[in-house]
Amino acid sequence: MFDLEKSIREWNKDFRKQDSLEDGVLADMELLLRDAYKDHRRAGLDEEDAFRAAAAQVGPAPSIASAYRKNQIAVLNRRSPFRLSRFMPALVGNYIKIAFRKIRREKGYSLINVAGLAVGIACCLLILSWVRFELSYERFHKNATEIYRVISEFHSPGGEINYTLESQAPLAAALKQNYPEIINSARTLSADWKIGREGARFRESVWFVDPAFLDIFTFTFVQGDPATALSDPNSVILTETLAKKHFRNDNPIGKTVIGGRNTSLIVSGVIKDIPQKSHLDINAIIPLEIRTAGQNLTEWGGFNYRTYIQLQKGSSGKDVQQKIKNLLEKYTPKTQTTIQLQPLTNIHLFALEGGGMITYIYIFSAMALLILLIACVNYMSLSSAKASARAKEAGIRQVVGARRKQLISQFLGESFIHSLIATIIAIVLAQVFLPAFQRLAGNKFMVSYSLGTIALAVGIAALTGILSGSYPAFVLSRVKPVKIFKGILRSGGEGVLFRKILVIVQLALSIFFIFGTLVISKQVHLLRNKYLGYDKKNIICLDTMDGIAGNYSAVKNKLMNNPHIAGMTVVDCFLDEPNSSATSDVISWEGQKAGESLPWLIVRGVDFDFQNTFGIEMAEGRFFSEKYPSDRNDSMIVNEAAVKAMKMDSPIGKKFHFWGYNGTIIGVIKDFHFRSLHKNIEPMVMKIGINLQRIAIRIKAEDVAATLKFIETEIKKIVPSYSFEFEFLDEKLDWLYRAERRMENIALSISFLAIFLSCLGVLGLAAFMAKEKTKEIGIRKVLGASVRSITMMFYKEYVRWVIAANLIACPLGFYIVGRWLQKFAYRINIGILIYVLSSALVLFIVLLTVSFQSVRAATAHPIDSIRYE
């Protein structure tokens, strides 16, 4: 009787003998056999024949085994039998565990590492957020990239160029008419104007504009229609804040406000307040017509208006600039003035004469990166110092099969975890120090947690992780395990030179920062304290003569009765403000030779008391005097710079002509500074009565408060409506150097940070060196070395490093700081002393830092030291 199962078992035996057939295949074969058997049975064969036919159909075991062997060999050839998988998720957990274990075991080192990185990253985060803020100025205008401001350039025969933001009245229309690329143009005038409801008027920043101004710039109208808001000459658009100030919650549209002397204006629109990030400091917008009524606006003489244009989408500013550059020649053939376009988005960043905010952005970005670099260097030098301890771990990992790539990713991963922890701490630190940094930077930017900032923080963390972890990762992974176990790498061998270089770079940067800070401080001190040619202290500035103009003599007589008031005068503008100026085509003088010209002349309107009030000396001749009636119209005074520029031998009595005025030079006033010390003293002419609108009062230093009260009371007695707002001239002048003062503050903070971070690194390294030399110190002590000699041994090492750091810092410092000083017409002599001082300061701080560790090592008991390990 045929037994199927028994036959199959027998049949299976043949197959089981074949090495290449695994259990799964055997099961497959048996299934094939059974299926074939069933088919043959269905076809009518008896059990035994069906089995035989099925077995033949499946085939003989050896040939099937051979086919399977071929398959296996093909696959084995394709892939190495010992190939490790590229990614072993099981090990990631181990890496993280090891990283945290390291942090826990070596709290001191980890603290130095993470704290250093956190401070560096926080600093970087704050500075880069500030940079982002500064770079985003004006971007809120829809057409920001198509808007340009027109700049006038005055060229002197000597090649000098003077710039002004103002251009002529007909220019805006001429630009639009002549160039199809210019789709909009608008003139503007801005002024501090008294505006508000009757009886409650305040000085506000008011812009008088052509209607196209609203098409060029983007303002959000809360009320009113931008298309018609400026169509009536007596209309006014208020910002939300100004509207609220005067109308609270009432609807201001259609209401009347009074501006200037007594101009009634109807509110036609309310716009949202202009964002802080704009050069448009606007509280109210009024049609330009109100200021230009009755003026001849077709004349090309005066440069009075700021002109903005909007280009067609896709037009290149550079191409248009090239085309319009010499447009003025068409209308004023003899002109030496050309026009330039300044992109709206550059206004905040680039000063016309070069430099500007962008310089500070570059400087501070570089500083941020350097600080981060110092923090990374700390990490690298400490990690490489610890390399000997980690080397064994790296060796074991290599022996059990870790590839180089795996080791690199493990160590990089570790430093990334460190930097990630540091970044989280840094974000907290950045928030804590934000108000202080805002004060330093002088504006209210925010560290906003937008996607961009998060990307920035993660980016910084990743960069820091890679930077700081790269050395240990690449060096440790390269070392042969056999070297490690033989003890060749014991003392951190290869890393010594590298660590020295890192510390030297760090110290060099610290010296450089301190040197830079000292130079900046000295320069700022010079700017603030240089004698300007007059005594700038105790001069009170009143910005307006509103109401006083008609009663000036009465007010002056009253005030001068007070013995604490030493002088009073009216001027066109204060010494910190841009003056009116004349260009070569409207200047001539007696004895002027062909080819001689004065490209640029500052015009200063004064009254008879100017010299006395400011205390400026005369170089020649006399000042204006009421004793000579002709002084009022025909006399002029020039400064020494003007005499020099005109090459006059004896200027007194010579005729002089500028704008439309003809007169005689009656005196030469000694050069005094009337602009910031970034610039040299320029040629200047003074004339009585031009555009007088500001009051300066010199008071005595005693009892200032009472004097101020007296001035206010007396003025109000005569002009009750006068709003008494004053400033001291020296404070106003200080404002000119705010950028430098800000830089001084930031440089000071950054230097402090740099030296702090460097000291952290030095401290860590000193601790490590002391530990490494424990045995050596013990033996030295047993052999009779004193505490002093052992401490000196440490000191010597660091003194050598500081000397080496000087080799980098000295040329770098003198070059960079020297270049910064170039932009000042009046600058300090750097001198070697400042440099020596900064270098000595760094040396002192470093030795102080090392002292603790070295003295501790030197005073330890030799027995403990020798027993160590």
Add this chain to the structure above:
Amino acid sequence: MITKTLMAASTRPIILAILSGREDYGYNIIQKVKNISGGNLEWTDGMLYSVLQRMEMDGLVTSQWKIDGESRPRRYFEITAEGRRVLASEMANWKQILKAMTLFSRRHPAES
């Protein structure tokens, strides 16, 4: 008789074409291959089965054990995306060859 060489070249695309419709188990696939070749095949079922294993190693098919109504589990094969890609390219190649052969058969009718 289809030679071993020709069979070796055509088995893979034939199996892929069979599996492109739906998944199937080993014995069924092998019978379909045999039917397509008109029974003129020198290969045994076991040898053909090794082709399926090789195709799985190459990622053209995947397999899993399933019990469908019977007590014994069967290994079901399913075509992969890579398998479909290879099938498309093989089909194109074979069509090209068929075109050439058709052309030749018209020129040499006696030999066809």
